Amino acid sequence: MKKNLACRSAASLPALLALTLTLLTGCAESPTGRPQLMLFDQNQVNKMGISTFEELKAKTPVSKSKKANQYVQCVANQVLAVTPAKYQQNPWEVVVFDSDQVNAFALPGGKIGVYTGLLLVAENQHQLAAVIGHEIAHVMAGHSNERLSSNQAVQATLGVADVALSAVNTRYKAELSSAFGLGAQVGIILPFSRVHESEADLIGLELMAKAGFKPEESVKLWQNMAKAGSGGTPQILSSHPVPENRIKALQQNMAKAEALYQAKQASGKLPTCNR
Numbered sequence: 001m002k003k004n005l006a007c008r009s010a011a012s013l014p015a016l017l018a019l020t021l022t023l024l025t026g027c028a029e030s031p032t033g034r035p036q037l038m039l040f041d042q043n044q045v046n047k048m049g050i051s052t053f054e055e056l057k058a059k060t061p062v063s064k065s066k067k068a069n070q071y072v073q074c075v076a077n078q079v080l081a082v083t084p085a086k087y088q089q090n091p092w093e094v095v096v097f098d099s100d101q102v103n104a105f106a107l108p109g110g111k112i113g114v115y116t117g118l119l120l121v122a123e124n125q126h127q128l129a130a131v132i133g134h135e136i137a138h139v140m141a142g143h144s145n146e147r148l149s150s151n152q153a154v155q156a157t158l159g160v161a162d163v164a165l166s167a168v169n170t171r172y173k174a175e176l177s178s179a180f181g182l183g184a185q186v187g188i189i190l191p192f193s194r195v196h197e198s199e200a201d202l203i204g205l206e207l208m209a210k211a212g213f214k215p216e217e218s219v220k221l222w223q224n225m226a227k228a229g230s231g232g233t234p235q236i237l238s239s240h241p242v243p244e245n246r247i248k249a250l251q252q253n254m255a256k257a258e259a260l261y262q263a264k265q266a267s268g269k270l271p272t273c274n275r
């Protein structure tokens with residue numbers, strides 16, 4: 001908590017002092033300019049994401065539908081193509097899981113999972129891009145690192161240096177997976193905070209619009225999610241709680257997103273991913 005305060009105050013200090021404080025406390029800044037406490041080495045968090053993904057693949061059936069795989073890969077590729085260069089250094093792996101779960105996730109280390117159940121709720125390529133953009137945004141903004149950094153149990157028991165190793169073979173696996181937003185998969189749910197959700201919404205909206213997906217479909221997606229809730233809460237909403245003002249915030253940023261979409265449209269290269 002003290003360190004969080006230090007992060008916030010660092011943002012308003014003269015540059016040299018702020019830099020010193022940042023190095024001492026593990027402060028960073030999210031893509032939207034929010035001060036963050038990041039205690040873990042990002043390479044280690046990436047390794048942890050990769051090993052968690054391997055495990056999920058080993059225990060969850062992967063869809064053999066060529067059409068579903070091509071469709072999800074197509075949308076993911078378009079969204080990934082507009083992320084900053086550092087996220088494109090290594091190819092991302094995109095896997096479609098054969099499951100009724102209405103869910104999707106992205107993990108540090110360049111991994112994306114989409115469940116076939118989501119494809120029934122996200123009605124078109126634009127809505128799927130809204131989900132994938134939102135999930136990639138959690139990775140871009142380092143939300144897992146931030147969550148682990150604020151989890152005192154993890155900090156105290158693992159030590160900052162051992163986290164990647166520990167993720168592979170210790171009893172803290174469930175908590176670590178949960179920090180990735182994989183609550184439904186591991187049975188322990190640590191929901192992303194409203195701050196993280198709002199941030200992922202805004203970054204995701206920008207990504208989808210830049211990639212040439214219709215930004216207003218993001219609003220329809222979350223409306224569809226809410227409707228799908230009548231038959232049981234979609235799993236994605238248990239780890240990604242809906243901020244009350246989600247739709248309002250999306251709408252407030254729609255003009256900017258619309259301009260990005262129109263710029264892509266003017267280039268004559270709008271995506272056509274067939275469902």
Ligand SMILES: [Zn+2]
Pocket residue numbers: 134138192196197200239240
């Ligand atoms: Zn989220």
